[in-house]
Amino acid sequence: MTTPRQAPNVTLPRMSLSPSGRRVWPLLLGALLLVWVISQGVKVIPAGFVGVVFSSFSGVKPVVLQEGIHFVVPFVDKVNLYDARLQEVTLAHDAPNANDSEGAIRARSKEGLDITADVTVQFRIDRARAAVLHKELGRNYLQTVIRPQVRSKVRDAIGQFSAADIISTQRQAVEASITKALRDVFSRNNLVLDSVLLRELRIPESIAKAIEQKQAAEQQVAVERNRLQQSSISAQRAVVEAQGAAKAAIEQAKGEAQALSLRGRALRENPQLIQLTVAEKLAPTIQTVMLPSGGNFLLDLKSLGSVGATGTTTPAKTTP
CATH class of the missing domain: 2.30.30 (SH3 type barrels.)
Incomplete structure (x- = not known):
């Protein structure tokens, strides 16, 4: 049996700090502590x-x-x-992990039809009033204010319109109504609303087909009404043209009557014009020349022609 060997004793050298070293270490530790603080x-x-x-x-x-x-x-x-x-919250049927608080908004139209809306709201916090936001709402303002208020205001806005108007002509009006209502709510809660986006509005397929058929019928009625208006306008135009033609004929008759009246007055005042007019009308067949009224006789050109041929002269007939 062997006895265990004892380890040799090792004597470490002792380190001694000088008085100056003892003063430096506390100062160094204090400086490091101060820097950390x-x-x-x-x-x-x-x-x-x-x-x-x-x-x-x-x-x-x-x-x-x-x-x-x-x-x-x-x-x-x-x-x-x-x-x-800028932040956004989306309430839609295709949102990741959509549940009752994240999914699409189900509402009813003015006539009570079911409408499903996918909405995205863009917003930011009011930087100047972030302290009040922290004190009154905290970090959980998405769950306590934004999501429930968006759902409520979207339902209220959709309930003001009919389904046909919502899916056709009043989509922007629905967005405007939601935006106005949410802007007031966000402002009271130290949030700034940027925009409201209606991504999709869905109604039952049967209702959509009925609305489309109704709109098609209304468009057909509008077309027929337009045709009737055009026919009425054409008829009115014809009446106006006829009235214009009648007035023109009346005015023309009045002008002719007035011209005849003036001509008759002129003939009464100047009897010589009668003889001139008769001569002008008979000139192609009767060769008679009207001499001035002072001569008081007519000259027969035919007799003058015969005299020229025979060499004799026939006295002209004088009028009394």
Whole structure:
């Protein structure tokens, strides 16, 4: 049986600090502690965020920290970051993990028909009032305000319109009504509404077909009404043209009558014009020349022609 060998004793050299070294180490440790404490009071607010300071002594401070470096009281002030960039919430049937709080909005139209709406709401927090938002709502404002209010206002807006109007001509009016109602709610809760987007509105297929047939019938009626109006306009145009033609004929007759009246008056006042007129009418067949009224005789051109041929002269007949 062998006895265990004992390990040799090793003597370590003793380190002794000089009096100056004993003073340096506490100072170094104090400096490191001070740097660490100061670093706890330096807060950096990232781009697009704001900081809300909560003091253990005074509660939420009203001053909101904007982007950049800020100094707070270490271990007393706590900075809560809020995303101030544009955000959106979508309530749709095809949303990821859609459930009762995330899925599409089911509403009823003015006549009581079921309508399903997919909606996207874009918003941001009010940077200047982020402290009030933190104090009154906290970070859970999506669940406490936005989603329930969006559902409520969409149902209210859809209930003001008929299904036919919603899916045809009044879609923008529905969006405007929802936007106005939500803007008031968001403003009261220190949020800023950017836009409301109605992604899709769905109604039962049977109702959609009935509405389409009704709209087609209304369009046909409008076409027929337009044709009737065109026919009425054509008839009115014909009446107006006939009245115009009648008035023109009347005016022409009046003009002719007035011309005859003036001509008769002129003949009465100038009897010589009668002889001139008769001569003009008979000139092609009767060769008679009317001499001036002072001569008081007519000249028979035929007799003059015969005299010229025989060489004798026939006295002209004088009128008394």
